Amino acid sequence: MKLKAFLFVGLIGVMASCGGESNAPATESKPAAAPAQEEAVVETSADVDPMENVGIGPIDELEFDEEIDEALAASGKEVFEAKCTACHKTNKRYIGPSPQGIYERRNPAWVMNMILNPDEMVAEDPIAKALLAEYASPMANQNLTEDEARAVVEYFRTIE
């Protein structure tokens, strides 16, 4: 299982490095603290509109209310701090990307599916695949419920 995931990453690395557009092989090490190239470089190789792509998983569509649900966001913050901050910081690129400004880059349904169904996403979804190639650390499945994931994506709206 684990080895398979590793080999898969290796494959992606090969694919990414002969795609031409990605200017660095995924296996090249980057200091985590350095801002480095933003993911946009890789993304251009994905032939999808990141604002339209909802990804693969249980969520087909998610539209936010205009008003932020503060209570929901607060509970989302709690879940995020318990289960996600080992890899995601809100103020910087870390093991994975920062969720700051995520909805300028991604469809909310895609974010839900990435949280709820990361294994299939990094195997099938072009944006998730590109992210895996860039970050090399797979998105961990932290077994959030759909409600918890919904709260987390609400919380992401409040990050400034």
Add this chain to the structure above:
Amino acid sequence: MLKKALYGLAIASVAFSSCGGPSADGGKKATTGALGSSVAEKAYVAPGEYDEFYAFISGGFSGQLAVYGLPSGRLFRVIPVFSQDPEKGYGYNEETKPLLNTSHGMVPWGDAHHPDISQTGGKVDGRWVFINENNTPRIARISLKTFETEEIIEIPNSAGNHSSSFVTENSEYVVAGTRFSVPIPQRDIPISEYKGNFQGSLSFLSIDKEDGDMDLAFQIRMPGFDYDLSHPGRGKSHGWFFFTTYNTEEAHSLLEVNASQNDKDFIAAVNWKYAEQLIAEGKFTEEAVKYAENEWDESTHMATSTIKKSVKVLDASKLPGLVYFLPTPKSPHGCDVSPDGEYIIGSGKLAAELTAHSFTKIEKAIAEKNFDGEAYGIPILNYEAINAGAVKNPGLGPLHTEFDGKGNAYTTFFISSEVVKWKLGTWEVIDRHPVYYSVGHLMIPGGNSREPFGKYLVAMNKITKDRYLSTGPEVCQSAQLFNIEGDKMELLLDFPTVGEPHYAAGCPADLVHPNTTKIFKLEENNHPYVTKSEKEARVVRDGNDVHIYMTMIRSHFAPDNIEGVRVGDRVFFHITNLEQDYDVPHGFSMIGANTSELLIMPGRTETSMWYPKEVGVWPFYCTDFCSALHQEMQGYVRVSPKGSNTPLTYTLDDDPLDM
């Protein structure tokens, strides 16, 4: 080239196993009929497909329990029970060390013999496996949700716990019978005064219906024989337990000669329902003893060990009706009860025939007081009055019998290396099949229950020489799988095992597979040293103790740089795996630590203790290949001289953790 060679080999072995019946040369050539070339398919489970049965095969002197799939014979896991296991940190980490505590202190090794699955209504229910330790008498309970050892109880007043750990049909009790009789209480007396001064104990441990928690309910004090194996009554004989004995001669030396004098030894029939009544009526003596009761707490991820100091004892010599002896030829080993509870089969290792006692006749003989004397006040029932029949000249060295639920019994013969199928009631031999070599126990899934699943039979062999590619003087032992659906046993497969495959328990996969725990939920982790998020990670000094509250997730530790530890400190790494994803454990190891690694399951906390002895900067790392960046999952502890004032700091990415 290599592929071709392997293919050739496979063809050859199939061809081999497809010619003829039992062979004359001691069974080196294998068997079967014209259609034998399809035999391999019957044990074949395609990649990605699941096996039909679980088999839990004890490791004997390995002290562990191994999980195999049937019919493939694939090994899935080795569950550490009575022996330390550095692969999993079992018996080395602070959480599981208490499980191996005994009245003799920590015992790092055990001899694991007879696993048995819990039952409800006479059917295996797939909740727990119980297994005995022979050397330092103990019984363990293993959860089939987590496949981890949850409880171990030491048995006082006992020595060599062999006639164990079989379970009654509603999991009321699991038993432990002494193999070696000893002076009770232990005292300094000449060994030559064995006879009349040494005694045995049969222990009954109650099992909690909900959580499986075991308690030493009572013991029965017995004459100084050796108690070999046991089986619960079931159906009509539910409420009784049967124990084989050897050395009714009460010899104390060269037992292979001196304990083979009597024509018949006994099966002890214990009325445990009556024992319960005697306990309720206060007919016991409370004896001072010392034994460890060790329990795992799923919520705190920790075991605790308690030393208990008393036990209720019923004296079989003074309590008529509690125990009867069934005379059984000769040095009987296996003591197996038919699925309906009517027949109790005694396998006299030195007898020319297999003996079947009838429970109906036993009840009648007891009612009519049809006794042939007594031993230490315990009535010996008349052999003819209770005998139901015998399988004549079945083979040499009968050991164990299991049943297919269709009226047939299967007995192993150690000396003639074969499994023999015979019919209950008519006692006629129907089929026999050689094994490779010197078979001990055999197992049919659901064997110790009212409803065996009579599709497969596993024979567990003690000697394997010349069977596989050699590996020096010591070779693996082996298990052999037979299909028993037809009239003839069909050998499908043999596979090597871990340790000695002493005995096994099996059940349909459906009873276990869907209930398996996949992760431990972080929010339910109540370990006293848990760290539930990176920002709670910290290092705390308490005198010379340093507590490191650390987290792990693919692919880093937090903190990963720690300074301010000094020579002479005692350092505790309390590490929580923050993963909540199935099958993503991480490991932890520290250079020079005098213990094993940790292997920490998702959501779980474990603690490793380390004494830094030298100044320097010392690395630690993850031992379980967890992700593409597993190799980068590492960190450093800086160790300063004793008495230095290097400030205590802990960081990740050069930042404090609580940001």
